[in-house]
Amino acid sequence: xxSNRNKQNAFYYFMLxxxxxxxxxxxxxxxxxxxxxxxxxxxxWRNLTSNEKLIYKEKExxxxxxxxxxxxxxxxxxxxELLQIQIxxxxxxxxxxxxxSSIIKEAKRNNSVYTLKFYVIHVNYYxxxxxxxxxxxxxxxxxxxxxxxxxxxxxxxxxIINSEIKKGYAYEVNIHSNxxxxxxxxPDFGEKNYGQIFKEICQFxxxxxxxxxxxxxxxxFNVEQIKNSVMSVINLLAxxxxxxxxxxxxxxxxxxxxxxxxxxxxxxxxxxxxxIVSLQIKKDPFNYKTSLCCDFHKIGCGGNxxxxxxxxRWIFVLFSYVCSLLKINLIPGYHMPIExxxxxxxxxxxxxxxxxxxxGDTRNYRLPSNWNSNNTTKSPSERTYRDEEVRKSQSxxxxxYQGSFKHGSTKHSISSHEQSYPLSVEDFQSDRSVGIxxxxxxxxxxxxxxxxxxxxxxxxx
Ligand SMILES: [Zn+2]
Numbered sequence: 138x139x140s141n142r143n144k145q146n147a148f149y150y151f152m153l154x155x156x157x158x159x160x161x162x163x164x165x166x167x168x169x170x171x172x173x174x175x176x177x178x179x180x181x182w183r184n185l186t187s188n189e190k191l192i193y194k195e196k197e198x199x200x201x202x203x204x205x206x207x208x209x210x211x212x213x214x215x216x217x218e219l220l221q222i223q224i225x226x227x228x229x230x231x232x233x234x235x236x237x238s239s240i241i242k243e244a245k246r247n248n249s250v251y252t253l254k255f256y257v258i259h260v261n262y263y264x265x266x267x268x269x270x271x272x273x274x275x276x277x278x279x280x281x282x283x284x285x286x287x288x289x290x291x292x293x294x295x296x297i298i299n300s301e302i303k304k305g306y307a308y309e310v311n312i313h314s315n316x317x318x319x320x321x322x323x324p325d326f327g328e329k330n331y332g333q334i335f336k337e338i339c340q341f342x343x344x345x346x347x348x349x350x351x352x353x354x355x356x357x358f359n360v361e362q363i364k365n366s367v368m369s370v371i372n373l374l375a376x377x378x379x380x381x382x383x384x385x386x387x388x389x390x391x392x393x394x395x396x397x398x399x400x401x402x403x404x405x406x407x408x409x410x411x412x413i414v415s416l417q418i419k420k421d422p423f424n425y426k427t428s429l430c431c432d433f434h435k436i437g438c439g440g441n442x443x444x445x446x447x448x449x450r451w452i453f454v455l456f457s458y459v460c461s462l463l464k465i466n467l468i469p470g471y472h473m474p475i476e477x478x479x480x481x482x483x484x485x486x487x488x489x490x491x492x493x494x495x496x497g498d499t500r501n502y503r504l505p506s507n508w509n510s511n512n513t514t515k516s517p518s519e520r521t522y523r524d525e526e527v528r529k530s531q532s533x534x535x536x537x538y539q540g541s542f543k544h545g546s547t548k549h550s551i552s553s554h555e556q557s558y559p560l561s562v563e564d565f566q567s568d569r570s571v572g573i574x575x576x577x578x579x580x581x582x583x584x585x586x587x588x589x590x591x592x593x594x595x596x597x598x
Contacts, residue, residue, distance in 0.1 A: 147190060147194045147196065150193045150197065151185070151190075151193045152172055152173065152178060155178055155182075156172045159177075233392065236388070237392055238400075241253070241396050241397060242400060245400055245401070250286060250463065251285060251286045251463050251465060252287055253285055253286070254283055254352075255393065256342055257282050257284065257355045257356065257452055258279070258281050258282075258387070259280050259356060259445075260274070260276055260279050260280075260444060261276075261278035261279075261317070261320065262274040262277050263276075263320075263322065264306050264313055271372055272369055272372060274369040274370055275303075276331075276366075276373065277297070277300065277320045278433075278443070279294075279298065279334065279374075280293065280295040280296075280444035280445035280447070281295075281338060281341060281448070282294075282445070282452060283341075286397075286456070286463060287465060289471025289472040290452060290472075294337065294338060296327075296334055296337075297320060297328070297433055298327050299324055299325070299327030299328060300323070317439060317442045319434075319437055319439030319442070320439070330377075331377035331378075332379065334374050335375050335377060335378040336381070339381060351384070352385075353386040353387065354367070354371070354386070354387050355390040355393050356389075356390055358389035358391055359391055367387055371387060372384070390451060391411040391415060391418075393455075394409075394414045394455050394458070395414055397459045398458055401463060403462075417458075418451055420454075421450055422454070423473070426474035427440055428475050429445065430443040431444070431445040434446065449474075453472065453473055453474070456472040
């Protein structure tokens with residue numbers, strides 16, 4: 138007789154059937170104990186063929202599966218469901234890593250990493266609903282930026298969204314909005330049509346559609362709230378576009394950053410990982426740059442929380458690490474904020490880049506040599522008359538790249554190194570070369586950014 142009589146094993150299921158058969162014949166059992174102690178039961182079990190026993194073993198297996206399915210954690214979540222989610226997430230991460238690594242390695246083989254286009258996304262929301270729905274974020278602003286290492290930040294798409302807020306959430310909306318993006322509840326100027334926004338986003342990336350598939354969108358994965366809000370809002374918008382059967386994969390910006398750096402670095406250099414990348418992005422050294430904001434945030438408060446500004450700030454941190462590995466010079470307005478020209482001789486920029494320095498030296502960024510010299514690192518009030526004279530004597534003709542870069546004609550480059558930019562002149566001249574040459578006699582040195590700005594505005598340059 139099988140030992141574990143009290144467990145729901147194969148013998149237990151046989152015993153239930155045997156009892157029914159015996160009761161049909163007129164036998165009476167008051168309880169299962171009486172059934173178990175009947176010697177005919179054991180004999181009947183021994184007489185079963187292996188095929189007949191297999192039926193009861195199958196019942197035992199199904200019972201065990203069912204028991205696992207019903208197991209709960211101390212939070213009341215199904216253990217089986219959690220295991221399934223874990224498997225799905227692992228598959229997703231493997232697929233994502235494989236995709237990112239393969240496109241970068243392929244581009245490296247073809248010497249075309251600097252032309253690879255990527256899309257980075259951030260979403261601001263009014264509130265998060267307390268529900269199990271996958272669409273539990275109510276979107277307030279969405280921004281998408283296209284960049285390549287060679288050309289820097291190329292294009293952007295941004296929308297303030299007028300989302301209808303569910304009843305009972307007005308307080309949460311006010312609290313969240315006032316402490317972050319400052320977008321008012323249900324703004325008149327916001328876009329209401331979710332389907333239209335999704336169409337426009339598809340249109341924005343259409344030029345880079347790979348094999349009829351939409352390219353992935355990158356966002357911060359190590360900040361749960363950012364990752365979850367982006368995934369939720371993208372799915373929500375896609376749901377409202379009835380004509381589109383396609384959807385975006387949302388991938389990790391940190392993973393992209395790590396892969397780009399580690400694949401392009403010299404063998405002797407230290408590799409970086411996602412923890413380092415997260416720490417660098419968290420420093421947010423360019424968060425004082427108002428020109429990165431959308432029109433709404435440029436004139437209002439909450440500029441640091443502007444989605445358009447946030448994605449560019451992430452990308453600029455990436456540029457400060459990766460561009461120098463390809464000898465790509467950092468161009469204001471494309472690889473770093475344009476306002477740098479307004480600051481006293483780049484001191485502010487020096488501080489921003491210094492904040493990112495993880496290796497204890499300056500090899501990961503390039504600054505103009507005069508920005509690092511003794512006399513120019515002093516603020517105007519700190520300079521002596523002699524400092525000022527020396528500074529002026531060292532001044533060079535200045536070209537302002539207002540949103541462009543003209544290779545080959547650079548008299549004052551943002552880098553102190555020789556130009557080694559791998560793109561052809563035509564790459565820039567074809568679609569964006571609108572470099573402005575400021576006459577030398579108008580300005581005494583590079584430290585006159587504010588005057589320069591006025592000159593540009595006055596002359597409509
Ligand atoms: Zn904004």
